[in-house]
Amino acid sequence: MALAERPVPGRVYFFLVLTTFLWGGSFLFSKIGLREIPPLLFVFSRFTLATMIMLVLFARRLPALDRTILRRGAIVGAALGLTNITFVFGVRGTSISRAGVLNNLFVLFIPLIGKLIWKERVGRINLAGLALAGAGIWLLATSGGAGFNRGDLISTLCALFIAVHIITVSRVLADDDVYLVSLVQFATVALMSGVALLSCPAVPAAVSGAALFSVVYCAIFPTVVCFTLQNSFQRYVTPTRAGLVYTLDPVWSLLAGFLVLGERLLALEWLGCAMIFLAVLIPLLARYLMETRLMRRYCPHRLP
Known part of the structure; x- marks a missing residue:
């Protein structure tokens, strides 16, 4: 896209915030749908529908689908499959308030994985964030509530897989067609969950209108729409600024749990969640301030 066609920052941040809102809704509607639909069937239904939608919307791009896109899409799709399978089991087993906060730990897991595999420097602020997150988890464990x-x-494990997926995307994908890659990713998740579903004993499922709507919502908005918005607008901001916007995810899940599902946390549980949230936010803010100083010094014309 030419520089003259670059969207204004307000438009970029609006759609990124909208993305977090739709992602936050996936916690609520997954919780509702999982009351009646088994987790693996929920994932299979969601991503099968998402794959079909992508096929309809981007059928004209299919001639460009080659072995390279299939291979790369399948690799990142495997990471996405592990993310979504653990996501539904985590949401089913805890409140969406706690799941949303714990899923956000992916921000801390990314540098930790980089250190373990590629010997990258973690940094004192990230280490402090990990320590603060550990203290928050300890409070959740000893609060006297759940x-x-x-x-x-499982929600913490999901955060690890979110980090793996993000790293896989950054290291595997090149200048591929993002829509075809997304299509292959969704199809891979549908295949993974379908195979897992067939490998498990059959579980009866009674699908009400609310449960069906939950599957449709999760297939359209947090999957097709959010991936499209993310691919379209995240490239106009730095990863750190995008990460700061994405910390809104647990805010929406907390609000949905409180206002819609009537979830209530004890004082120490709130404190534990706040500590985990700050553990994620503080390293991002530190990187944001460092980026801003560098941009003011070397690229002042690029500041919004």
């Missing part, structure tokens, strides 16, 4: 239950553990 404790750190199985759903919390």
Whole structure:
């Protein structure tokens, strides 16, 4: 896109915030749908529908689908599949308030994975964030409420897979057609969940209108629409600024849990969630301030 066609910053941030709002809705509607639909069937239905929508919307691009896109899309799709399978089991086993906060730990897992695999420097601020997050998790575990239950553990594991997916995207994908890659990703998740579903004993599912709407919502908005918005607008901001916007995800899940599902947390649980949220936010703010100083010094014309 030419520089003259670059969208104004307000438009960029509006659509990125809208993306977090739609992602936040996936916690609420997944929780509602999982009351009646088994987790693996929910993931399979969501991504099968999303794949069909992508096929209809981007059928004209299919001639460009080659082995390279299939291979790369399948690799990142495998990471996305692990992310979404753990997501539904985590949401089913804990409150969406806690799941939203714990999923955001991916921001801290990314540098940790980089350190373990590629010997990249973690940094003191990230280490402090990990320590603060650990303290917040300890408060959740010892608060006297639900404790750190199985759903919390799976939601934390989901955050790890979110980090793996983000790293995989950045290291595997090149100048590929983002829509075809997304199509292959969605199809890979549908295939993974379908195989897992067939490997497990059949579980009866009674699908009400609310459950069906939950699947449709999650297929359209947090999947097709959010991937399109993210691919379209995130490139106009730095990863740090995008990360700061994406910390709104747990805010929406907390509000949805409180206002719609009537979820209530004890004082120590709120404190634990706040500590985890700050553990994610502080390293991002530190990187944002450093980026801003560097841009003012070397590229003042690029500041919004």
